[in-house]
Amino acid sequence: MTDSVNPPRTLHVARPAKPVAATVGPVIMFTAGGVRFAVEANEVQEIRDGDERNAIHKLKGPVPVDFAQQLGLGPGKLERYVVLKPGECALGVTQVERMTSLPKVVPLPGLFRGAERQWYRGLLLLENEVVPLVRAAYWRKPPIAAQEAGSER
Amino acid sequence: MNDTARFVTFPLGAECYALDSIQVKELVMPSRVYSFPHTMPALEGVLVRNGAVIPVCDLRSSFGQGKERNVYVIALCNYQGRTETVAFPVSGDCKLVQGERSDAPEKVTFVAGLLRTGGRTLPLLDLDGIVAHCIQSGLAFAGEAKQ
Numbered sequence: 001m002t003d004s005v006n007p008p009r010t011l012h013v014a015r016p017a018k019p020v021a022a023t024v025g026p027v028i029m030f031t032a033g034g035v036r037f038a039v040e041a042n043e044v045q046e047i048r049d050g051d052e053r054n055a056i057h058k059l060k061g062p063v064p065v066d067f068a069q070q071l072g073l074g075p076g077k078l079e080r081y082v083v084l085k086p087g088e089c090a091l092g093v094t095q096v097e098r099m100t101s102l103p104k105v106v107p108l109p110g111l112f113r114g115a116e117r118q119w120y121r122g123l124l125l126l127e128n129e130v131v132p133l134v135r136a137a138y139w140r141k142p143p144i145a146a147q148e149a150g151s152e153r
Numbered sequence: 154m155n156d157t158a159r160f161v162t163f164p165l166g167a168e169c170y171a172l173d174s175i176q177v178k179e180l181v182m183p184s185r186v187y188s189f190p191h192t193m194p195a196l197e198g199v200l201v202r203n204g205a206v207i208p209v210c211d212l213r214s215s216f217g218q219g220k221e222r223n224v225y226v227i228a229l230c231n232y233q234g235r236t237e238t239v240a241f242p243v244s245g246d247c248k249l250v251q252g253e254r255s256d257a258p259e260k261v262t263f264v265a266g267l268l269r270t271g272g273r274t275l276p277l278l279d280l281d282g283i284v285a286h287c288i289q290s291g292l293a294f295a296g297e298a299k300q
Contacts, residue, residue, distance in 0.1 A: 035190060072190060109238075111193070111208045111288055112193055113291075114291070114292060119190075123189075125206070129187070
């Protein structure tokens, strides 16, 4: 016997896995390289304008990192700097959009086995959107290349 | 060993393949595949189903699938000893059939056995094997790109 399954219908052969979602504290949403990201607000020391870029370069302070470029998105338009605690690294991003509270976060699926496991703590499930949650513990130490660039300033 | 059970059949490239229905969780038409920066070429993003995120594995590199994507098969696979859920696009016309499973007469890449149903024989997809191949290829590619 053959039963055709019409594409719009859903065939529930097994019960879907229950969502394993947790909530995190307030997160700051930002864009880099045309993609939206989030970082936990309590991991952020301050947010600086692009106008303060010269100040970041001249004074001893956080090493600026082009976040989009680090993720392989190409050189980003650096309009804002998200300084991560304890202030050693500033993520250069295009726009800081908003802060939102208690979003649901799910772990990165196990088949993602590359560097993204270090880049992200998980994925935020927002309304009509999935946003990577940046793993601040990884990014708070500036990458080697950025450190070398910073030492030349 | 032969055993009778229900199977889901679907087109993949030029062939029609089957998976044991126990392995298949859902056939869906998602409104959107969400993408974000990552280093795995074989994974094109994630689907959101019932509050869970499911990686979408593009099997076209192995099967030469056309661009048309009507349905995503969400199924369980075993990768490095862990059960993972994965979605892969097929070009529709999925069926739920009864049939008899048997071992393949010879070892064929990404074929886990044969399904006899309705007077024809279909290959059973070795989803564990193809997913492992895609992931390992992606890791190797990412490693080369890093060097």
